[in-house]
Amino acid sequence: MLYSRLLLPTLKENPAEAEAVSHRLLLRAGMIRKLASGIYNYLPLGLRVLRKVENIVREEMNRAGAQEVLLPAVQPAELWQESGRWQVYGKELLRFKDRHGRDSCFGPTHEEVITDLVRREVHSYRQLPLNLYQIQVKFRDEIRPRFGLIRGREFLMKDGYSFHVDEADSETCYGEMYRAYSRAFQRCGLNFKVVEADSGPIGGSFSHEFMVLADTGEDSLASCAACDYAANLEKAEVAPPQGNPAPAPGAAPEAVATPEVRTVEEVAAFLKVSPREVVKTLIYETEAGPVAVLLRGDHEVNEVKVKNLLGVTELILAGPARIQELTGAEVGFAGPVGLNLPLYADQAVMALAAMVTGANRDGYHLIQVHPQRDLVLTQVADLRLVTAQDPCPRCGGALEILRGIEVGHIFKLGRKYSQALKATFLDAAGQEQYLYMGCYGIGVSRIVAAAIEQGHDADGIIWPLALAPFQVGLIPIALTDAATREATFRLHDELEAAGLEVLLDDRDERPGVKFKDYDLMGLPLRVVIGPKTLAKGQAEVRHRRSRETVMVGLDHLVSYLKDQISKELHG
């Protein structure tokens, strides 16, 4: 490919709109351009990378026995009404009417459509299992699109759905997808971690996310240094407290004046106690009514755990007026003693012998509160976020808290959609049964950004070979030199004939400009040819990642490059 024929507008300066590294470099390297918030054009270079990811994912899905389909992006409201999600999906679902006034939406995901297809076409256990996937543009009207391709509104996704006669078979498929995903992300050259994830309201006993490790990631995860336990922070368990969980009660609770002392830090400092002895009382509104959650002052609530324990989908911290109404006191003085609300305590609270709580009275706190003697608890559970100070819940080893970008998510759907949409089959006994389903997603365009978050330096992108838009960049030092020109074009043709992807910079630019652009684009191998190298019958090959250069004789340059590429692609 000749540079002069490509639409490849590189930028010297960082666009003001881009903050994230991948966003900046995608723009600067001329791979994407923004059309609207969270909506991007892919230019030729960006599309080449996107296609590479897509093909790796496709190959691994096919290898795992899945079949590719293509479902419509525009979907009728009826299906969503049938599944019940037309009401619950929220504003991320882009809705509109067609010319006849029929409610429609742009598909953010395809459970409804695929289940509809399968219920029409599959009637017998003999047709099962079935694993279908597609690679398609999705639209989710995100609250806040950001970081370029990492969270766009329109994005390319691989979504797959499997159908089974029973739960055991769906779990077999889950395992196959787990392995296929791992292979795909490995081939993409990503440093990733598989973590246990919250399976959410859909239910199911387990779910996994595939996280590309990057400090700029939007997700946090806990990972054990000693064993293979790793979980999304919102899922990560806290090991039950060790030692004596029920210390003997001491003196009776006593109210003390704490004027204008509200936060945990202020209370701890005022009463000269450790923040861990100050218990905070969080008042939440849920669709099932208000509740109170107790946590040690030095701990952070995990709202996902609270939601799951309560079985609610709505969990919002109560506002000042509502707190006043429920506790009789201002924010900062709520406490569990005598509070007429369902009371849920984090397990760590139970290990305290004497704690400080709000007194439900402005300007007062209670001291010497004993959890078992003084509180009427609805339930005690693990309700907080783990920290790097907590031991691993599996092996007791040290936990690390890392940041990651979610590029894949697999979970079991069970019979949620098959029941809602009445997707059934006849089993061997002639009985009508609901299908068991699994669901598997990969953020294809997000992988492009994640690979850059993981592979870059001050000069630009460093692509893994498998994703690079071109494998080799070819730079002539002086195209005005006839010998150089002739040798460069001949080499370009030879490389292409050998099946290598090569970009020849035939622009009338000075070498420095080309070097900068190639570092920015991040092609793995760069070949420089000029009068000086030609005089020795050689070319200079530079590895983008290591920055090492070697002189290679022109007569075996093609085989040298082929070797380098196959070495990196196949280990």
Place this chain on the structure above:
RNA sequence: CGGGGUGUGGCGCAGCCUGGUAGCGCAUCGGCUUUGGGAGCCGAGGGUCGGAGGUUCAAAUCCUCUCACCCCGACCA
């Protein structure tokens, strides 16, 4: 949606506070010279200062409204 910020040639910015003929760097076009890490000189083109309304003799600058975008929080591939 709440909080913070930015809109001035294609890109990055100054000018705004204190109203008075719209500027700089890069990019673009033409010419000459250059050619191993974002070249030099000469010349040229390109902007209703996000939009609307208002104040004023006069608005990029002051006021009101509005739109777009970015960053921090609640959603997810």
